[in-house]
Amino acid sequence: MADWEFAQRDAAEQLARVEHFSFTKKHSGGDVEVLITVHEYITPKDPAMKFVARADKEFNQKGGGFQPCGWGTSLLQALSACLELMRKFPYEG
Numbered sequence: 646m647a648d649w650e651f652a653q654r655d656a657a658e659q660l661a662r663v664e665h666f667s668f669t670k671k672h673s674g675g676d677v678e679v680l681i682t683v684h685e686y687i688t689p690k691d692p693a694m695k696f697v698a699r700a701d702k703e704f705n706q707k708g709g710g711f712q713p714c715g716w717g718t719s720l721l722q723a724l725s726a727c728l729e730l731m732r733k734f735p736y737e738g
Contacts, residue, residue: 647662649662650687653687653688656687656688659686659688659690660686660687661684661685661686661687662684662685663682663683663684663685664682664683664685664720665680665681665682665683666680666681666683666698666724667679667680667681668681668700668728668731670731670736672735672736672737674738677702677736677738679700679701679702679731679736680700680701680702681698681699681700681701681724681727681728682698682699682701683696683697683698683720683723683724684696684697684698685720692718693716693717693718694716694717695717695718695719696716696717696718696719696720696722696723696724697714697715697716697723698714698715698716698723698724698726698727699712699713699714699727700712700713700714700727700730700731702736702738703738704730704731704734704735704736704737705734705735705737706736706737706738707737711734713727713728713730713731713734714726714727714730715727715728715729715730
């Protein structure tokens with residue numbers, strides 16, 4: 646257990662460490678930089694979602710846009726799931 650985790654007194658506080666990653670999506674209008682934020686929760690509401698990654702941009706805007714996200718029990722799982730959605734769907738901004 647990391648020392649920062651001892652700062653949380655109550656699980657309802659949902660204390661999380663936050664990390665940022667950058668991804669360049671190539672699309673017809675050029676390149677766009679996407680910022681991915683990953684939260685690492687001490688006491689996630691669902692144990693399978695200890696890490697949650699979310700992109701800062703919406704994808705597939707013309708077909709019912711959504712913000713790519715991913716989750717898992719490791720940073721790698723969450724980040725990889727989010728990246729896979731960004732690779733799969735177009736950015737049409």
